[in-house]
Amino acid sequence: MAKSAFLKSSIAKKYWMALTGLFLCLFLVGHLLGNLQLLAGRSTEAALQFNKYALFMTSNPAVKVLSYLTYISILFHAIDGIALAIQNKKARPVNYAYKNDSVSSSFSSRNMAVLGTLVLVFIATHMVNFWAKMHFDKNMPLQTIAAENMGQKVEFFVSTNNGLAGNDAFLGKFIPTNAVDGKYYFVEGNSIYLNREFKDIHDGNKLKKEKIKIAEGYKDLHKITIEFFKSKGKLFGAIPNEGLLFTIFYVFSMAVLGFHLWHGFQSAFQSLGVNNKFTPAIQFFGKVFSVIVPLLFAIIPLYIHFILK
Known part of the structure:
Protein backbone atom coordinates (compact mmCIF):
# COMPACT_ATOMS: atom_id res chain seq x y z
CA MET A 1 0.00 0.00 0.00
CA ALA A 2 2.83 2.41 0.87
CA LYS A 3 4.54 1.70 -2.40
CA SER A 4 1.29 2.23 -4.29
CA ALA A 5 0.72 5.58 -2.58
CA PHE A 6 4.28 6.63 -3.30
CA LEU A 7 3.92 5.67 -6.98
CA LYS A 8 0.69 7.60 -7.35
CA SER A 9 2.21 10.61 -5.65
CA SER A 10 5.26 10.53 -7.91
CA ILE A 11 3.18 10.19 -11.06
CA ALA A 12 0.96 13.10 -10.01
CA LYS A 13 3.99 15.27 -9.34
CA LYS A 14 5.50 14.37 -12.71
CA TYR A 15 2.26 15.29 -14.49
CA TRP A 16 2.16 18.68 -12.78
CA MET A 17 5.86 19.22 -13.45
CA ALA A 18 5.27 18.51 -17.13
CA LEU A 19 2.18 20.72 -17.45
CA THR A 20 3.65 23.70 -15.59
CA GLY A 21 6.94 23.29 -17.47
CA LEU A 22 5.26 23.37 -20.87
CA PHE A 23 3.15 26.35 -19.84
CA LEU A 24 6.32 28.19 -18.80
CA CYS A 25 7.83 27.37 -22.21
CA LEU A 26 4.90 29.21 -23.79
CA PHE A 27 5.51 32.11 -21.41
CA LEU A 28 9.18 32.21 -22.46
CA VAL A 29 8.20 32.60 -26.11
CA GLY A 30 5.79 35.45 -25.38
CA HIS A 31 8.26 37.19 -23.07
CA LEU A 32 11.02 36.82 -25.65
CA LEU A 33 8.93 38.35 -28.45
CA GLY A 34 8.28 41.39 -26.28
CA ASN A 35 11.88 41.77 -25.13
CA LEU A 36 13.31 41.50 -28.64
CA GLN A 37 11.91 45.03 -29.19
CA LEU A 38 14.91 46.22 -27.15
CA LEU A 39 17.08 45.45 -30.19
CA ALA A 40 15.39 48.37 -31.97
CA GLY A 41 17.70 50.80 -30.14
CA ARG A 42 17.30 54.05 -28.24
CA SER A 43 15.03 56.01 -30.58
CA THR A 44 11.91 57.66 -29.15
CA GLU A 45 9.72 55.45 -31.32
CA ALA A 46 11.48 52.27 -30.15
CA ALA A 47 11.27 53.29 -26.50
CA LEU A 48 7.61 54.25 -26.78
CA GLN A 49 6.73 50.97 -28.47
CA PHE A 50 8.48 48.94 -25.76
CA ASN A 51 6.88 50.98 -22.97
CA LYS A 52 3.46 50.52 -24.56
CA TYR A 53 4.12 46.79 -24.53
CA ALA A 54 5.16 46.97 -20.85
CA LEU A 55 2.00 48.92 -19.96
CA PHE A 56 -0.16 46.40 -21.80
CA MET A 57 1.53 43.50 -20.01
CA THR A 58 0.88 45.08 -16.61
CA SER A 59 -2.62 46.48 -17.12
CA ASN A 60 -4.58 44.24 -19.48
CA PRO A 61 -6.98 42.08 -17.39
CA ALA A 62 -6.45 38.92 -19.47
CA VAL A 63 -2.67 39.32 -19.30
CA LYS A 64 -2.90 39.86 -15.54
CA VAL A 65 -4.69 36.53 -15.17
CA LEU A 66 -1.97 34.83 -17.26
CA SER A 67 0.69 36.58 -15.16
CA TYR A 68 -0.72 35.23 -11.90
CA LEU A 69 -0.97 31.80 -13.51
CA THR A 70 2.70 32.14 -14.49
CA TYR A 71 3.75 33.07 -10.95
CA ILE A 72 1.84 30.09 -9.55
CA SER A 73 3.34 27.80 -12.18
CA ILE A 74 6.89 28.92 -11.34
CA LEU A 75 6.37 28.28 -7.63
CA PHE A 76 4.60 24.98 -8.21
CA HIS A 77 7.22 23.85 -10.74
CA ALA A 78 10.03 24.67 -8.31
CA ILE A 79 8.40 23.11 -5.24
CA ASP A 80 7.33 20.04 -7.19
CA GLY A 81 10.83 19.64 -8.61
CA ILE A 82 12.39 19.77 -5.15
CA ALA A 83 9.86 17.26 -3.83
CA LEU A 84 10.54 14.87 -6.70
CA ALA A 85 14.30 15.15 -6.20
CA ILE A 86 13.91 14.31 -2.50
CA GLN A 87 11.60 11.39 -3.26
CA ASN A 88 13.98 9.99 -5.85
CA LYS A 89 16.88 10.31 -3.41
CA LYS A 90 14.95 8.47 -0.69
CA ALA A 91 13.88 5.77 -3.14
CA ARG A 92 17.53 4.96 -3.89
CA PRO A 93 19.39 5.56 -0.61
CA VAL A 94 22.22 3.18 -1.49
CA ASN A 95 24.40 3.99 -4.49
CA TYR A 96 25.54 1.28 -6.82
CA ALA A 97 29.13 0.14 -6.40
CA TYR A 98 29.87 1.39 -9.87
CA LYS A 99 27.71 3.65 -11.98
CA ASN A 100 28.85 5.55 -15.05
CA ASP A 101 26.10 8.19 -15.36
CA SER A 102 27.82 9.97 -18.24
CA VAL A 103 27.16 6.96 -20.46
CA SER A 104 23.52 6.32 -19.55
CA SER A 105 22.30 9.91 -19.18
CA SER A 106 23.05 13.46 -20.24
CA PHE A 107 24.56 16.22 -18.10
CA SER A 108 21.18 18.04 -18.12
CA SER A 109 19.16 15.03 -16.96
CA ARG A 110 21.60 14.33 -14.10
CA ASN A 111 21.56 17.93 -12.86
CA MET A 112 17.97 19.08 -13.38
CA ALA A 113 17.53 20.00 -9.72
CA VAL A 114 20.69 22.12 -9.64
CA LEU A 115 19.90 23.75 -12.98
CA GLY A 116 16.34 24.45 -11.87
CA THR A 117 17.57 26.04 -8.64
CA LEU A 118 19.93 28.32 -10.58
CA VAL A 119 17.09 29.30 -12.92
CA LEU A 120 14.93 30.09 -9.87
CA VAL A 121 17.69 32.34 -8.47
CA PHE A 122 17.82 34.14 -11.81
CA ILE A 123 14.04 34.61 -11.87
CA ALA A 124 14.14 36.10 -8.37
CA THR A 125 16.88 38.60 -9.27
CA HIS A 126 15.18 39.41 -12.58
CA MET A 127 11.91 40.23 -10.82
CA VAL A 128 13.67 42.40 -8.25
CA ASN A 129 15.53 44.36 -10.94
CA PHE A 130 12.63 44.90 -13.34
CA TRP A 131 9.22 43.56 -12.25
CA ALA A 132 9.38 45.06 -8.76
CA LYS A 133 10.59 48.43 -10.06
CA MET A 134 7.82 48.51 -12.66
CA HIS A 135 5.15 47.82 -10.07
CA PHE A 136 6.35 49.36 -6.81
CA ASP A 137 9.21 51.84 -7.34
CA LYS A 138 7.85 55.32 -6.64
CA ASN A 139 10.89 56.81 -8.40
CA MET A 140 10.24 54.91 -11.63
CA PRO A 141 10.65 57.55 -14.38
CA LEU A 142 7.96 58.33 -16.92
CA GLN A 143 8.91 58.42 -20.57
CA GLY A 217 2.15 58.37 -18.53
CA TYR A 218 4.25 55.44 -19.71
CA LYS A 219 6.65 54.08 -17.10
CA ASP A 220 10.02 54.13 -18.83
CA LEU A 221 11.01 50.48 -18.48
CA HIS A 222 12.99 50.87 -21.70
CA LYS A 223 15.27 53.43 -20.05
CA ILE A 224 15.61 51.35 -16.87
CA THR A 225 16.62 48.27 -18.86
CA ILE A 226 19.17 50.10 -21.02
CA GLU A 227 20.74 51.79 -17.99
CA PHE A 228 20.85 48.49 -16.09
CA PHE A 229 23.06 46.75 -18.65
CA LYS A 230 25.13 49.82 -19.58
CA SER A 231 25.75 50.98 -16.02
CA LYS A 232 29.33 51.95 -15.23
CA GLY A 233 28.61 52.15 -11.51
CA LYS A 234 30.03 49.93 -8.78
CA LEU A 235 28.16 46.83 -7.67
CA PHE A 236 27.68 46.92 -3.88
CA GLY A 237 29.71 50.13 -4.00
CA ALA A 238 32.93 48.16 -4.56
CA ILE A 239 32.97 46.09 -7.78
CA PRO A 240 33.44 48.31 -10.87
CA ASN A 241 31.50 48.17 -14.15
CA GLU A 242 28.36 46.58 -12.75
CA GLY A 243 26.66 46.67 -16.16
CA LEU A 244 29.22 44.18 -17.49
CA LEU A 245 28.70 41.93 -14.47
CA PHE A 246 24.93 42.06 -14.95
CA THR A 247 25.39 41.14 -18.61
CA ILE A 248 27.66 38.19 -17.78
CA PHE A 249 25.23 36.99 -15.12
CA TYR A 250 22.27 37.14 -17.49
CA VAL A 251 24.14 35.35 -20.27
CA PHE A 252 25.28 32.66 -17.82
CA SER A 253 21.69 32.29 -16.58
CA MET A 254 20.46 31.80 -20.14
CA ALA A 255 23.06 29.06 -20.64
CA VAL A 256 21.76 27.38 -17.49
CA LEU A 257 18.19 27.74 -18.78
CA GLY A 258 19.24 26.16 -22.06
CA PHE A 259 20.66 23.10 -20.29
CA HIS A 260 17.50 22.87 -18.16
CA LEU A 261 15.30 22.95 -21.27
CA TRP A 262 17.54 20.50 -23.15
CA HIS A 263 16.26 17.66 -20.99
CA GLY A 264 13.11 19.21 -19.55
CA PHE A 265 11.25 19.89 -22.80
CA GLN A 266 11.20 16.34 -24.14
CA SER A 267 10.94 14.92 -20.62
CA ALA A 268 7.65 16.81 -20.12
CA PHE A 269 6.06 15.04 -23.10
CA GLN A 270 7.44 11.72 -21.90
CA SER A 271 5.89 12.29 -18.45
CA LEU A 272 2.55 12.97 -20.13
CA GLY A 273 2.75 9.62 -21.91
CA VAL A 274 3.58 10.93 -25.38
CA ASN A 275 5.75 8.11 -26.66
CA ASN A 276 4.90 7.38 -30.27
CA LYS A 277 6.01 8.18 -33.80
CA PHE A 278 6.18 11.89 -32.92
CA THR A 279 8.81 11.34 -30.22
CA PRO A 280 11.83 11.97 -32.50
CA ALA A 281 10.24 15.20 -33.77
CA ILE A 282 9.49 16.33 -30.20
CA GLN A 283 13.06 15.61 -29.15
CA PHE A 284 14.44 17.53 -32.14
CA PHE A 285 12.14 20.51 -31.58
CA GLY A 286 12.98 20.49 -27.87
CA LYS A 287 16.71 20.71 -28.57
CA VAL A 288 16.18 23.52 -31.10
CA PHE A 289 13.94 25.33 -28.60
CA SER A 290 16.46 24.92 -25.76
CA VAL A 291 19.18 26.54 -27.90
CA ILE A 292 17.34 29.26 -29.83
CA VAL A 293 15.18 30.75 -27.05
CA PRO A 294 17.96 31.19 -24.43
CA LEU A 295 20.35 32.37 -27.16
CA LEU A 296 17.97 35.12 -28.27
CA PHE A 297 17.43 36.16 -24.65
CA ALA A 298 21.22 36.31 -24.15
CA ILE A 299 21.72 38.43 -27.27
CA ILE A 300 19.64 41.26 -25.78
CA PRO A 301 21.98 42.22 -22.86
CA LEU A 302 25.04 41.58 -25.04
CA TYR A 303 23.69 43.98 -27.68
CA ILE A 304 22.78 46.62 -25.10
CA HIS A 305 26.10 46.52 -23.25
CA PHE A 306 28.57 46.12 -26.14
CA ILE A 307 26.86 47.51 -29.26
CA LEU A 308 24.10 49.98 -28.40
CA LYS A 309 25.31 53.59 -28.48
Whole structure:
Protein backbone atom coordinates (compact mmCIF):
# COMPACT_ATOMS: atom_id res chain seq x y z
CA MET A 1 0.00 0.00 0.00
CA ALA A 2 2.83 2.41 0.87
CA LYS A 3 4.54 1.70 -2.40
CA SER A 4 1.29 2.23 -4.29
CA ALA A 5 0.72 5.58 -2.58
CA PHE A 6 4.28 6.63 -3.30
CA LEU A 7 3.92 5.67 -6.98
CA LYS A 8 0.69 7.60 -7.35
CA SER A 9 2.21 10.61 -5.65
CA SER A 10 5.26 10.53 -7.91
CA ILE A 11 3.18 10.19 -11.06
CA ALA A 12 0.96 13.10 -10.01
CA LYS A 13 3.99 15.27 -9.34
CA LYS A 14 5.50 14.37 -12.71
CA TYR A 15 2.26 15.29 -14.49
CA TRP A 16 2.16 18.68 -12.78
CA MET A 17 5.86 19.22 -13.45
CA ALA A 18 5.27 18.51 -17.13
CA LEU A 19 2.18 20.72 -17.45
CA THR A 20 3.65 23.70 -15.59
CA GLY A 21 6.94 23.29 -17.47
CA LEU A 22 5.26 23.37 -20.87
CA PHE A 23 3.15 26.35 -19.84
CA LEU A 24 6.32 28.19 -18.80
CA CYS A 25 7.83 27.37 -22.21
CA LEU A 26 4.90 29.21 -23.79
CA PHE A 27 5.51 32.11 -21.41
CA LEU A 28 9.18 32.21 -22.46
CA VAL A 29 8.20 32.60 -26.11
CA GLY A 30 5.79 35.45 -25.38
CA HIS A 31 8.26 37.19 -23.07
CA LEU A 32 11.02 36.82 -25.65
CA LEU A 33 8.93 38.35 -28.45
CA GLY A 34 8.28 41.39 -26.28
CA ASN A 35 11.88 41.77 -25.13
CA LEU A 36 13.31 41.50 -28.64
CA GLN A 37 11.91 45.03 -29.19
CA LEU A 38 14.91 46.22 -27.15
CA LEU A 39 17.08 45.45 -30.19
CA ALA A 40 15.39 48.37 -31.97
CA GLY A 41 17.70 50.80 -30.14
CA ARG A 42 17.30 54.05 -28.24
CA SER A 43 15.03 56.01 -30.58
CA THR A 44 11.91 57.66 -29.15
CA GLU A 45 9.72 55.45 -31.32
CA ALA A 46 11.48 52.27 -30.15
CA ALA A 47 11.27 53.29 -26.50
CA LEU A 48 7.61 54.25 -26.78
CA GLN A 49 6.73 50.97 -28.47
CA PHE A 50 8.48 48.94 -25.76
CA ASN A 51 6.88 50.98 -22.97
CA LYS A 52 3.46 50.52 -24.56
CA TYR A 53 4.12 46.79 -24.53
CA ALA A 54 5.16 46.97 -20.85
CA LEU A 55 2.00 48.92 -19.96
CA PHE A 56 -0.16 46.40 -21.80
CA MET A 57 1.53 43.50 -20.01
CA THR A 58 0.88 45.08 -16.61
CA SER A 59 -2.62 46.48 -17.12
CA ASN A 60 -4.58 44.24 -19.48
CA PRO A 61 -6.98 42.08 -17.39
CA ALA A 62 -6.45 38.92 -19.47
CA VAL A 63 -2.67 39.32 -19.30
CA LYS A 64 -2.90 39.86 -15.54
CA VAL A 65 -4.69 36.53 -15.17
CA LEU A 66 -1.97 34.83 -17.26
CA SER A 67 0.69 36.58 -15.16
CA TYR A 68 -0.72 35.23 -11.90
CA LEU A 69 -0.97 31.80 -13.51
CA THR A 70 2.70 32.14 -14.49
CA TYR A 71 3.75 33.07 -10.95
CA ILE A 72 1.84 30.09 -9.55
CA SER A 73 3.34 27.80 -12.18
CA ILE A 74 6.89 28.92 -11.34
CA LEU A 75 6.37 28.28 -7.63
CA PHE A 76 4.60 24.98 -8.21
CA HIS A 77 7.22 23.85 -10.74
CA ALA A 78 10.03 24.67 -8.31
CA ILE A 79 8.40 23.11 -5.24
CA ASP A 80 7.33 20.04 -7.19
CA GLY A 81 10.83 19.64 -8.61
CA ILE A 82 12.39 19.77 -5.15
CA ALA A 83 9.86 17.26 -3.83
CA LEU A 84 10.54 14.87 -6.70
CA ALA A 85 14.30 15.15 -6.20
CA ILE A 86 13.91 14.31 -2.50
CA GLN A 87 11.60 11.39 -3.26
CA ASN A 88 13.98 9.99 -5.85
CA LYS A 89 16.88 10.31 -3.41
CA LYS A 90 14.95 8.47 -0.69
CA ALA A 91 13.88 5.77 -3.14
CA ARG A 92 17.53 4.96 -3.89
CA PRO A 93 19.39 5.56 -0.61
CA VAL A 94 22.22 3.18 -1.49
CA ASN A 95 24.40 3.99 -4.49
CA TYR A 96 25.54 1.28 -6.82
CA ALA A 97 29.13 0.14 -6.40
CA TYR A 98 29.87 1.39 -9.87
CA LYS A 99 27.71 3.65 -11.98
CA ASN A 100 28.85 5.55 -15.05
CA ASP A 101 26.10 8.19 -15.36
CA SER A 102 27.82 9.97 -18.24
CA VAL A 103 27.16 6.96 -20.46
CA SER A 104 23.52 6.32 -19.55
CA SER A 105 22.30 9.91 -19.18
CA SER A 106 23.05 13.46 -20.24
CA PHE A 107 24.56 16.22 -18.10
CA SER A 108 21.18 18.04 -18.12
CA SER A 109 19.16 15.03 -16.96
CA ARG A 110 21.60 14.33 -14.10
CA ASN A 111 21.56 17.93 -12.86
CA MET A 112 17.97 19.08 -13.38
CA ALA A 113 17.53 20.00 -9.72
CA VAL A 114 20.69 22.12 -9.64
CA LEU A 115 19.90 23.75 -12.98
CA GLY A 116 16.34 24.45 -11.87
CA THR A 117 17.57 26.04 -8.64
CA LEU A 118 19.93 28.32 -10.58
CA VAL A 119 17.09 29.30 -12.92
CA LEU A 120 14.93 30.09 -9.87
CA VAL A 121 17.69 32.34 -8.47
CA PHE A 122 17.82 34.14 -11.81
CA ILE A 123 14.04 34.61 -11.87
CA ALA A 124 14.14 36.10 -8.37
CA THR A 125 16.88 38.60 -9.27
CA HIS A 126 15.18 39.41 -12.58
CA MET A 127 11.91 40.23 -10.82
CA VAL A 128 13.67 42.40 -8.25
CA ASN A 129 15.53 44.36 -10.94
CA PHE A 130 12.63 44.90 -13.34
CA TRP A 131 9.22 43.56 -12.25
CA ALA A 132 9.38 45.06 -8.76
CA LYS A 133 10.59 48.43 -10.06
CA MET A 134 7.82 48.51 -12.66
CA HIS A 135 5.15 47.82 -10.07
CA PHE A 136 6.35 49.36 -6.81
CA ASP A 137 9.21 51.84 -7.34
CA LYS A 138 7.85 55.32 -6.64
CA ASN A 139 10.89 56.81 -8.40
CA MET A 140 10.24 54.91 -11.63
CA PRO A 141 10.65 57.55 -14.38
CA LEU A 142 7.96 58.33 -16.92
CA GLN A 143 8.91 58.42 -20.57
CA THR A 144 9.59 61.82 -22.05
CA ILE A 145 10.20 63.04 -25.57
CA ALA A 146 12.19 66.09 -26.66
CA ALA A 147 11.17 68.73 -29.18
CA GLU A 148 12.67 71.98 -30.47
CA ASN A 149 10.70 75.14 -29.80
CA MET A 150 12.19 78.43 -31.00
CA GLY A 151 15.69 77.03 -30.73
CA GLN A 152 15.13 75.61 -27.27
CA LYS A 153 14.84 71.96 -26.30
CA VAL A 154 11.55 71.19 -24.53
CA GLU A 155 10.79 67.91 -22.76
CA PHE A 156 7.29 66.44 -22.68
CA PHE A 157 5.70 63.58 -20.79
CA VAL A 158 3.83 61.28 -23.18
CA SER A 159 0.30 60.67 -21.95
CA THR A 160 -1.45 57.36 -22.53
CA ASN A 161 -4.68 59.27 -23.13
CA ASN A 162 -5.85 62.64 -24.38
CA GLY A 163 -6.45 64.04 -20.92
CA LEU A 164 -9.73 64.91 -19.30
CA ALA A 165 -12.34 67.31 -20.60
CA GLY A 166 -11.69 70.93 -19.70
CA ASN A 167 -9.78 74.05 -20.66
CA ASP A 168 -6.59 73.32 -18.75
CA ALA A 169 -3.58 73.91 -21.00
CA PHE A 170 -1.88 70.73 -19.79
CA LEU A 171 -4.72 68.31 -20.46
CA GLY A 172 -3.37 66.91 -23.68
CA LYS A 173 -1.35 64.12 -25.22
CA PHE A 174 1.99 65.82 -24.46
CA ILE A 175 2.56 67.49 -21.10
CA PRO A 176 5.57 69.83 -20.63
CA THR A 177 7.83 68.46 -17.92
CA ASN A 178 8.68 71.96 -16.70
CA ALA A 179 4.98 72.48 -15.93
CA VAL A 180 5.02 69.52 -13.53
CA ASP A 181 6.70 71.50 -10.78
CA GLY A 182 5.83 69.25 -7.85
CA LYS A 183 3.61 71.92 -6.31
CA TYR A 184 0.63 72.47 -8.58
CA TYR A 185 1.33 69.56 -10.90
CA PHE A 186 3.10 66.43 -9.67
CA VAL A 187 3.80 62.82 -10.61
CA GLU A 188 2.67 59.91 -8.47
CA GLY A 189 3.23 56.41 -9.83
CA ASN A 190 2.49 56.63 -13.53
CA SER A 191 -0.09 59.41 -13.14
CA ILE A 192 0.14 63.18 -13.32
CA TYR A 193 -2.01 65.14 -10.90
CA LEU A 194 -3.14 68.72 -10.39
CA ASN A 195 -3.29 70.21 -6.89
CA ARG A 196 -6.32 72.48 -7.01
CA GLU A 197 -7.03 74.94 -4.21
CA PHE A 198 -10.61 76.05 -3.61
CA LYS A 199 -12.85 77.59 -0.98
CA ASP A 200 -15.46 75.24 0.37
CA ILE A 201 -18.66 77.29 0.66
CA HIS A 202 -20.23 74.45 2.63
CA ASP A 203 -17.52 74.64 5.29
CA GLY A 204 -17.20 78.33 6.05
CA ASN A 205 -15.20 79.10 2.89
CA LYS A 206 -12.22 77.20 4.27
CA LEU A 207 -9.32 76.86 1.82
CA LYS A 208 -8.96 73.25 0.78
CA LYS A 209 -6.92 71.25 -1.70
CA GLU A 210 -8.12 68.67 -4.19
CA LYS A 211 -5.92 66.19 -6.05
CA ILE A 212 -7.14 65.78 -9.64
CA LYS A 213 -5.75 63.15 -11.96
CA ILE A 214 -5.16 64.71 -15.36
CA ALA A 215 -3.23 62.05 -17.26
CA GLU A 216 -1.34 58.77 -17.15
CA GLY A 217 2.15 58.37 -18.53
CA TYR A 218 4.25 55.44 -19.71
CA LYS A 219 6.65 54.08 -17.10
CA ASP A 220 10.02 54.13 -18.83
CA LEU A 221 11.01 50.48 -18.48
CA HIS A 222 12.99 50.87 -21.70
CA LYS A 223 15.27 53.43 -20.05
CA ILE A 224 15.61 51.35 -16.87
CA THR A 225 16.62 48.27 -18.86
CA ILE A 226 19.17 50.10 -21.02
CA GLU A 227 20.74 51.79 -17.99
CA PHE A 228 20.85 48.49 -16.09
CA PHE A 229 23.06 46.75 -18.65
CA LYS A 230 25.13 49.82 -19.58
CA SER A 231 25.75 50.98 -16.02
CA LYS A 232 29.33 51.95 -15.23
CA GLY A 233 28.61 52.15 -11.51
CA LYS A 234 30.03 49.93 -8.78
CA LEU A 235 28.16 46.83 -7.67
CA PHE A 236 27.68 46.92 -3.88
CA GLY A 237 29.71 50.13 -4.00
CA ALA A 238 32.93 48.16 -4.56
CA ILE A 239 32.97 46.09 -7.78
CA PRO A 240 33.44 48.31 -10.87
CA ASN A 241 31.50 48.17 -14.15
CA GLU A 242 28.36 46.58 -12.75
CA GLY A 243 26.66 46.67 -16.16
CA LEU A 244 29.22 44.18 -17.49
CA LEU A 245 28.70 41.93 -14.47
CA PHE A 246 24.93 42.06 -14.95
CA THR A 247 25.39 41.14 -18.61
CA ILE A 248 27.66 38.19 -17.78
CA PHE A 249 25.23 36.99 -15.12
CA TYR A 250 22.27 37.14 -17.49
CA VAL A 251 24.14 35.35 -20.27
CA PHE A 252 25.28 32.66 -17.82
CA SER A 253 21.69 32.29 -16.58
CA MET A 254 20.46 31.80 -20.14
CA ALA A 255 23.06 29.06 -20.64
CA VAL A 256 21.76 27.38 -17.49
CA LEU A 257 18.19 27.74 -18.78
CA GLY A 258 19.24 26.16 -22.06
CA PHE A 259 20.66 23.10 -20.29
CA HIS A 260 17.50 22.87 -18.16
CA LEU A 261 15.30 22.95 -21.27
CA TRP A 262 17.54 20.50 -23.15
CA HIS A 263 16.26 17.66 -20.99
CA GLY A 264 13.11 19.21 -19.55
CA PHE A 265 11.25 19.89 -22.80
CA GLN A 266 11.20 16.34 -24.14
CA SER A 267 10.94 14.92 -20.62
CA ALA A 268 7.65 16.81 -20.12
CA PHE A 269 6.06 15.04 -23.10
CA GLN A 270 7.44 11.72 -21.90
CA SER A 271 5.89 12.29 -18.45
CA LEU A 272 2.55 12.97 -20.13
CA GLY A 273 2.75 9.62 -21.91
CA VAL A 274 3.58 10.93 -25.38
CA ASN A 275 5.75 8.11 -26.66
CA ASN A 276 4.90 7.38 -30.27
CA LYS A 277 6.01 8.18 -33.80
CA PHE A 278 6.18 11.89 -32.92
CA THR A 279 8.81 11.34 -30.22
CA PRO A 280 11.83 11.97 -32.50
CA ALA A 281 10.24 15.20 -33.77
CA ILE A 282 9.49 16.33 -30.20
CA GLN A 283 13.06 15.61 -29.15
CA PHE A 284 14.44 17.53 -32.14
CA PHE A 285 12.14 20.51 -31.58
CA GLY A 286 12.98 20.49 -27.87
CA LYS A 287 16.71 20.71 -28.57
CA VAL A 288 16.18 23.52 -31.10
CA PHE A 289 13.94 25.33 -28.60
CA SER A 290 16.46 24.92 -25.76
CA VAL A 291 19.18 26.54 -27.90
CA ILE A 292 17.34 29.26 -29.83
CA VAL A 293 15.18 30.75 -27.05
CA PRO A 294 17.96 31.19 -24.43
CA LEU A 295 20.35 32.37 -27.16
CA LEU A 296 17.97 35.12 -28.27
CA PHE A 297 17.43 36.16 -24.65
CA ALA A 298 21.22 36.31 -24.15
CA ILE A 299 21.72 38.43 -27.27
CA ILE A 300 19.64 41.26 -25.78
CA PRO A 301 21.98 42.22 -22.86
CA LEU A 302 25.04 41.58 -25.04
CA TYR A 303 23.69 43.98 -27.68
CA ILE A 304 22.78 46.62 -25.10
CA HIS A 305 26.10 46.52 -23.25
CA PHE A 306 28.57 46.12 -26.14
CA ILE A 307 26.86 47.51 -29.26
CA LEU A 308 24.10 49.98 -28.40
CA LYS A 309 25.31 53.59 -28.48
